[in-house]
Amino acid sequence: MLHSVSFSGNYPLEKHGILSFAAKNFMSDFHALQVSAVKKLTPNSVAITFTVPESLRNTFSFKAGQYITIKHQMNGQEIRRAYSISCAPSSGILTVGVKKMPNGMFSVYANEILKEGDTLEVMPPEGRFIFEPAGNPKNIIAFAAGSGITPIMSIAQTVLEGHPENVFVLVFGNQSPSETMYLDSIRRMKKQYTDRFFIQHVYSRTREEGALFGHIERSTVNFVIKNQFKNIVFDAHYLCGPEPMINTVSEILMEHGVSKEKILFELFTSSDSEDVLAEELEGKTQVEVVVDDETFSLTMDKKQLVLDAVLKEGIDAPYSCQGGVCSSCIARIKEGKAEMVKNQILTDGEVAEGLILTCQAHPLTPTLKLDYDDV
Numbered sequence: 001m002l003h004s005v006s007f008s009g010n011y012p013l014e015k016h017g018i019l020s021f022a023a024k025n026f027m028s029d030f031h032a033l034q035v036s037a038v039k040k041l042t043p044n045s046v047a048i049t050f051t052v053p054e055s056l057r058n059t060f061s062f063k064a065g066q067y068i069t070i071k072h073q074m075n076g077q078e079i080r081r082a083y084s085i086s087c088a089p090s091s092g093i094l095t096v097g098v099k100k101m102p103n104g105m106f107s108v109y110a111n112e113i114l115k116e117g118d119t120l121e122v123m124p125p126e127g128r129f130i131f132e133p134a135g136n137p138k139n140i141i142a143f144a145a146g147s148g149i150t151p152i153m154s155i156a157q158t159v160l161e162g163h164p165e166n167v168f169v170l171v172f173g174n175q176s177p178s179e180t181m182y183l184d185s186i187r188r189m190k191k192q193y194t195d196r197f198f199i200q201h202v203y204s205r206t207r208e209e210g211a212l213f214g215h216i217e218r219s220t221v222n223f224v225i226k227n228q229f230k231n232i233v234f235d236a237h238y239l240c241g242p243e244p245m246i247n248t249v250s251e252i253l254m255e256h257g258v259s260k261e262k263i264l265f266e267l268f269t270s271s272d273s274e275d276v277l278a279e280e281l282e283g284k285t286q287v288e289v290v291v292d293d294e295t296f297s298l299t300m301d302k303k304q305l306v307l308d309a310v311l312k313e314g315i316d317a318p319y320s321c322q323g324g325v326c327s328s329c330i331a332r333i334k335e336g337k338a339e340m341v342k343n344q345i346l347t348d349g350e351v352a353e354g355l356i357l358t359c360q361a362h363p364l365t366p367t368l369k370l371d372y373d374d375v
């Protein structure tokens, strides 16, 4: 969280078709919200709580697991970051968790400068990595790593308070207890829901009593599913963290017979961190871009991301998360080639027909023609 910056993929291990996201482009309305608290969670993370005025209560109502996008001007540049909401919808507040990323922009600002009383531009909640408390009692298990805990906190609280027979198992990977976001809240929940909330910590840097040592991997999943909680049939499995963890856990769950419809995931990456492809890209590209029936031209460095270059020119291209998960920035390549650093949204077929997430794409050819309208 994203969250790290969180980004909202949330279907059972399939890339999303763009149609399901079409509505998002109509929701890019930001509202100024005042920060009512900035609370240190760990040395490198904070919880930011916003005051939502009465007039915006409906606009900012949310489901457990959703995220908000924050817009902020930094060094003359507008940046947007998506962060998962960590409180339960029933709490009446709006809180996100932000982990400081190395070389991060907004995450460093949020951790070091942002304070109570400041105002941020915030887009209403969205995302499909959700839990809706309806029907019979539910048994839920979640695997979270690092700041991937943020939406899980919201879901866990909602599951536990929703029905006295609901059970929630959390497998939570971190470097050490001191780097564990929301550890105090988790301990409080454990006391409150002694018989229904179970947690298995996994630490990679310190050995702690009762915790597993290492990362969330095959042996962790096997231990939890086949040993610790072998008598529980889980209704849903929520995975939130980096892609390798999501892939590993989901593969093993499916090997154990869990149907993919019962696995929901949210990819947490950092759009604050450096991208991988950039080093291999040399030279410049002449870009022609169509937005709202207008054509613009610009020259960009191949090391830049297409959306960054387009926005720098003042072109009003659609975008939201800048992290490769919301799908707002999709365009169609009309000429030339571009390659995405990350893509959890477009299917292989959509990529083959020329669609790209411009926030994730580097141009590969001397010229590139893009159309934001033809998607």
Ligand code: FES
Pocket: 319, 320, 321, 322, 323, 324, 325, 326, 327, 328, 329, 330, 357, 358, 359, 360
């Ligand atoms: S802006 Fe969200 S996927 Fe590109």
